[in-house]
Amino acid sequence: MEEYEGITDPVQQEPGNETGAESPESTQSDMDAPSIEEGAEQTPNGSDLPDEELRSIVEVLLLVSDKPLSVSRIREVLDGPAPKKIEEIVAQVQQRLSEYGFPFQVREVAGGYVLSTLPKYAPWVQKFYSPRIRASRLSQAALETLAVIAYKQPVTRAEIEAIRGVNVDSTLRTLLEKRLVEIVGYKDVIGKPATYGTTTEFLLHFGLKALSDLPSVEELRRAGSDA
Numbered sequence: 001m002e003e004y005e006g007i008t009d010p011v012q013q014e015p016g017n018e019t020g021a022e023s024p025e026s027t028q029s030d031m032d033a034p035s036i037e038e039g040a041e042q043t044p045n046g047s048d049l050p051d052e053e054l055r056s057i058v059e060v061l062l063l064v065s066d067k068p069l070s071v072s073r074i075r076e077v078l079d080g081p082a083p084k085k086i087e088e089i090v091a092q093v094q095q096r097l098s099e100y101g102f103p104f105q106v107r108e109v110a111g112g113y114v115l116s117t118l119p120k121y122a123p124w125v126q127k128f129y130s131p132r133i134r135a136s137r138l139s140q141a142a143l144e145t146l147a148v149i150a151y152k153q154p155v156t157r158a159e160i161e162a163i164r165g166v167n168v169d170s171t172l173r174t175l176l177e178k179r180l181v182e183i184v185g186y187k188d189v190i191g192k193p194a195t196y197g198t199t200t201e202f203l204l205h206f207g208l209k210a211l212s213d214l215p216s217v218e219e220l221r222r223a224g225s226d227a
Contacts, residue, residue, distance in 0.1 A: 047080035054081070054089045055096065059115075062093070068112025068204070110203035111210065138174075145171040146180060150202070150214060154184050154195035172196070180205060 049057075061069055061077060071083045074090075081089070090113055094106040107116050117125055138146070145168050148160050160168050175181040184197035198211065208214065 045080045049078075051089065051092065054078070055092050058086075058089050058093055062106065062113060062115040065114075068110045068114050068200075070112040073112070107207070108209050109207055110200045138178075139171070141166075141168075142171045142174050146175055146198075146202075149175070149181050149196050150198050150211070153197035154187075155197075156187055156193040156195050158193060160196075 057078065058074060061074060071086050074086050075081060075083060078086070090106060097104055097106065103118050103121055104115055105118055107114050144164060145160060148163050149155055152159065152163070157168060157172060160172070172181070179199055179201040181196050181202065182199050183194045185195045186192045187195050202208075203210070
């Protein structure tokens with residue numbers, strides 16, 4: 001640790017200086033000492049960086065982020081580039097991944113960007129994570145309840161049960177524990193029952209950018225008839 005000159009030993013203090021006040025030399029030495037803030041490395045403004053450097057930074061952010069990276073969050077970190085510029089940089093990152101044959105892709109999910117493996121590697125990824133996948137797999141009852149909530153939200157428990165024709169207490173509890181659904185409000189009727197809706201985790205789980213990406217009921221019916 002750096003030693004400062006001019007600090008007197010308390011035992012050697014002169015008479016009349018028993019109040020513990022600092023000497024002028026000590027005060028000046030403390031003032032001259034560099035602060036942590038002064039020595040901290042400053043990151044440049046993102047607007048001043050070349051595209052190649054911006055691409056590398058965005059790649060790093062995608063790699064270390066544990067949730068979808070929104071344009072606003074990237075802009076906050078880079079401190080400068082306009083949203084349109086950031087979208088262009090993300091597109092360049094995807095282009096570079098494709099050109100160099102990397103087994104990754106940039107996907108837009110749940111209002112942000114994520115770095116994910118290419119679909120053709122899914123069998124190996126699933127095999128690697130198979131115990132965890134089995135543990136997190138939803139039952140048919142949970143999937144049916146989740147579908148009702150996704151398409152009818154905001155919806156009450158009683159409304160879900162009226163559609164499904166069965167008690168949904170257990171499956172609803174499971175969906176809440178897995179953070180796929182949440183209470184989004186209370187219906188303005190007698191008893192003020194809670195209403196449920198899907199979460200960002202739901203979008204992530206099913207790889208959706210937004211709820212508008214859900215297939216329509218008619219599309220589901222056609223898919224079912226073609227199966």
